[in-house]
Amino acid sequence: MTEISQQQLDEIYAFAVQLGKDAGQMLMDAARRRMQGNGATTSVDYVEKENSVDLVTKTDNDVEAFIHNAVSKKYPDHKFIGEETYSAGASRDYLVDAAPTWIVDPLDGTVNFTHLFPMFCVSIAFAIDGVPVIGVINAPFLHQTFSSCRGKGAWLNETQRLPLIQNPVPALPANAPSGCTFACEWGKDRRDTPEGNMVRKIDSFMNMAAERKGRGGKGGMVHGVRSLGSATMDLAYTAMGSIDIWWEGGCWEWDVAAGIAILEEAGGLITTANPPADFETADIPPVKLGSRLYLAIRPAGDTPDETARQSQGRVVREVWKRVQELSYSRPGA
Amino acid sequence: MTEISQQQLDEIYAFAVQLGKDAGQMLMDAARRRMQGNGATTSVDYVEKENSVDLVTKTDNDVEAFIHNAVSKKYPDHKFIGEETYSAGASRDYLVDAAPTWIVDPLDGTVNFTHLFPMFCVSIAFAIDGVPVIGVINAPFLHQTFSSCRGKGAWLNETQRLPLIQNPVPALPANAPSGCTFACEWGKDRRDTPEGNMVRKIDSFMNMAAERKGRGGKGGMVHGVRSLGSATMDLAYTAMGSIDIWWEGGCWEWDVAAGIAILEEAGGLITTANPPADFETADIPPVKLGSRLYLAIRPAGDTPDETARQSQGRVVREVWKRVQELSYSRPGA
Numbered sequence: 001m002t003e004i005s006q007q008q009l010d011e012i013y014a015f016a017v018q019l020g021k022d023a024g025q026m027l028m029d030a031a032r033r034r035m036q037g038n039g040a041t042t043s044v045d046y047v048e049k050e051n052s053v054d055l056v057t058k059t060d061n062d063v064e065a066f067i068h069n070a071v072s073k074k075y076p077d078h079k080f081i082g083e084e085t086y087s088a089g090a091s092r093d094y095l096v097d098a099a100p101t102w103i104v105d106p107l108d109g110t111v112n113f114t115h116l117f118p119m120f121c122v123s124i125a126f127a128i129d130g131v132p133v134i135g136v137i138n139a140p141f142l143h144q145t146f147s148s149c150r151g152k153g154a155w156l157n158e159t160q161r162l163p164l165i166q167n168p169v170p171a172l173p174a175n176a177p178s179g180c181t182f183a184c185e186w187g188k189d190r191r192d193t194p195e196g197n198m199v200r201k202i203d204s205f206m207n208m209a210a211e212r213k214g215r216g217g218k219g220g221m222v223h224g225v226r227s228l229g230s231a232t233m234d235l236a237y238t239a240m241g242s243i244d245i246w247w248e249g250g251c252w253e254w255d256v257a258a259g260i261a262i263l264e265e266a267g268g269l270i271t272t273a274n275p276p277a278d279f280e281t282a283d284i285p286p287v288k289l290g291s292r293l294y295l296a297i298r299p300a301g302d303t304p305d306e307t308a309r310q311s312q313g314r315v316v317r318e319v320w321k322r323v324q325e326l327s328y329s330r331p332g333a
Numbered sequence: 334m335t336e337i338s339q340q341q342l343d344e345i346y347a348f349a350v351q352l353g354k355d356a357g358q359m360l361m362d363a364a365r366r367r368m369q370g371n372g373a374t375t376s377v378d379y380v381e382k383e384n385s386v387d388l389v390t391k392t393d394n395d396v397e398a399f400i401h402n403a404v405s406k407k408y409p410d411h412k413f414i415g416e417e418t419y420s421a422g423a424s425r426d427y428l429v430d431a432a433p434t435w436i437v438d439p440l441d442g443t444v445n446f447t448h449l450f451p452m453f454c455v456s457i458a459f460a461i462d463g464v465p466v467i468g469v470i471n472a473p474f475l476h477q478t479f480s481s482c483r484g485k486g487a488w489l490n491e492t493q494r495l496p497l498i499q500n501p502v503p504a505l506p507a508n509a510p511s512g513c514t515f516a517c518e519w520g521k522d523r524r525d526t527p528e529g530n531m532v533r534k535i536d537s538f539m540n541m542a543a544e545r546k547g548r549g550g551k552g553g554m555v556h557g558v559r560s561l562g563s564a565t566m567d568l569a570y571t572a573m574g575s576i577d578i579w580w581e582g583g584c585w586e587w588d589v590a591a592g593i594a595i596l597e598e599a600g601g602l603i604t605t606a607n608p609p610a611d612f613e614t615a616d617i618p619p620v621k622l623g624s625r626l627y628l629a630i631r632p633a634g635d636t637p638d639e640t641a642r643q644s645q646g647r648v649v650r651e652v653w654k655r656v657q658e659l660s661y662s663r664p665g666a
């Protein structure tokens with residue numbers, strides 16, 4: 001176990017929050033420069049990666065360099081994993097180990113950013129022993145900064161405790177997934193084949209949405225289906241309690257590390273997207289940060305019949321009952 | 334034609350913007366009261382209408398009464414149509430005629446509001462001769478107020494002209510719907526039958542999303558699929574240019590009237606969701622406010638090869654090619 005004192009952790013937290021504010025300002029400055037016009041005829045300059053929905057903008061690189069530089073100067077002994085440096089490197093292995101590590105996505109919701117759709121943000125996590133213990137997410141277009149440090153609570157704009165409703169925290173619906181808001185993303189894998197993730201995802205979404213008697217009894221009649229185009233924002237909104245269930249495959253540790261820290265500190269649960277064979281009775285495993293498969297349930301209140309954790313487990317099983325296995329590979333995770 | 338002078342219209346616009354601010358404040362006050370806790374065990378008090386996803390809260394009624402009262406006092410000769418008064422009445426007819434008319438949704442995104450998911454807003458439109466000429470939308474959780482008056486431009490927070498990118502306004506992608514952000518909603522009709530709207534919608538969404546060679550050649554490979562749970566916010570974001578295409582059936586005139594005013598003033602196009610038989614050559618009809626069927630395209634820039642309007646028409650046909658006919662009825666519209 002890495003030894004970091006509470007005082008050191010407090011200092012790292014304050015530093016991370018300020019980093020998030022500064023990096024968010026850089027994102028918003030870049031957005032404003034585009035609004036003011038620069039003669040570009042269609043969209044921001046970008047380089048296509050795998051296909052037209054996987055973009056990397058100059059802004060990603062600039063913001064990651066800014067964060068990397070600030071961290072290296074202040075904490076030269078800490079490890080740093082950022083989306084852009086990872087993508088530029090040769091290895092596709094999972095690189096998070098026990099060392100004190102910063103896990104950063106300089107711009108989550110890149111497609112949103114290129115369209116100036118407001119759901120984009122910077123995501124900064126600090127992990128010890130492979131577990132994110134500090135998370136900062138700043139969505140500057142929305143004036144929303146989310147932050148947490150282990151033992152200190154999770155916060156919106158440093159003043160509003162998460163989840164938003166506290167006295168008491170609302171219980172999860174007895175007939176979940178009915179009554180629940182369900183967040184999910186269509187993703188970049190758009191193959192039109194039964195083994196493709198898009199087809200598996202949409203089949204699962206339809207089970208969650210359909211009337212209870214529909215879909216061969218798998219209908220979940222959720223309260224609403226939402227897609228924001230940002231895994232990080234999905235997790236932040238789950239920590240708020242605004243999203244009850246988030247189910248997703250395909251994103252990476254920098255997309256979720258800060259969100260996991262904030263969600264868990266707020267009292268939420270996160271586990272794997274893929275249902276185990278014995279999903280009705282299996283233990284609910286803790287999330288594997290690099291697994292690319294995530295299922296999050298919002299913070300919940302106890303009831304006379306159920307603890308919060310029991311109710312979250314119940315909702316996890318109700319989701320597992322309705323979703324297909326997704327196929328995303330990850331060496332070393 | 335109803336005679337309203339430019340001076341009168343300016344005065345009505347200023348009044349509508351102030352109404353939007355005040356009503357948005359009421360929504361946010363109600364949200365804050367819930368955050369501060371009131372002993373409720375699960376959620377805000379609400380009365381179920383058709384099913385568990387069709388809610389009407391006390392907040393809707395209070396805010397509509399506030400707006401109705403203010404309008405009646407200031408403009409006793411104007412007609413008023415609000416979601417809650419309409420729903421409480423006996424008629425299901427389309428009630429908008431040539432008279433100067435306020436068309437109001439006190440709380441759009443009611444499901445979002447009950448979960449404190451930030452995409453909720455008040456929507457206020459003023460129509461003459463059946464056409465919305467003033468629109469005000471206030472989403473207080475997001476600090477976003479959208480407004481427009483015929484001939485005066487469309488605005489975010491009264492200072493940022495819409496669309497967000499102006500110099501020049503970006504052209505629509507040449508290979509649209511690829512490169513486009515596509516907004517769509519799952520809606521309340523969750524019947525699991527081929528003639529049900531959910532099944533027709535999801536089939537259409539999948540055509541828009543799949544790889545180009547997929548779905549029997551109908552694959553559209555859109556840049557991203559987004560669902561916000563609010564028709565009003567979808568339209569406002571299309572006016573911003575953040576959403577390229579919004580396709581929807583099932584909502585009502587109070588959900589879209591202000592958004593249509595703002596979108597059209599920003600330079601966007603809005604027509605019907607349902608493809609005509611000869612969709613490749615048919616004239617693109619102007620939107621029918623009460624039709625419950627909408628297809629909106631964002632404001633666009635001209636190119637050497639195409640006017641903005643030609644490119645919007647091209648994108649409309651690319652959508653019509655890929656979507657199923659939706660079935661929503663409306664007497665008198």
